[in-house]
Amino acid sequence: MTDNEIQILICGASYGAVLTTWLHAFWNARDDRRDLEASRLARRRAAADRYYSSLRLYQLQRRTGTR
Numbered sequence: 001m002t003d004n005e006i007q008i009l010i011c012g013a014s015y016g017a018v019l020t021t022w023l024h025a026f027w028n029a030r031d032d033r034r035d036l037e038a039s040r041l042a043r044r045r046a047a048a049d050r051y052y053s054s055l056r057l058y059q060l061q062r063r064t065g066t067r
Helices: 003-064
Strands: none
Touching: none
16 A cells, blocks of 8 residues: 555544544434433423322312312
C-alpha cells in the first residue's frame, strides 16, 4: 500500500467512526423521546384511574348515604 492509500484508509475509518457515533446519538435521542412520551401517557392514565376510582367511591357513598 502506498502512503496515500494508507491515509485514505485512516480517513475513511475515522469518518465511519464519527458517522456511527452520530447515528447512535440520534437513536438514543429518539428512544428518549419515546420513553418520555410513554411516561407521560402512563402518568395520565394513572391520574385518570385515580379520578375514576374516587368518583366511583363518591357515587357509592352518595347512593348509600354514608360519608
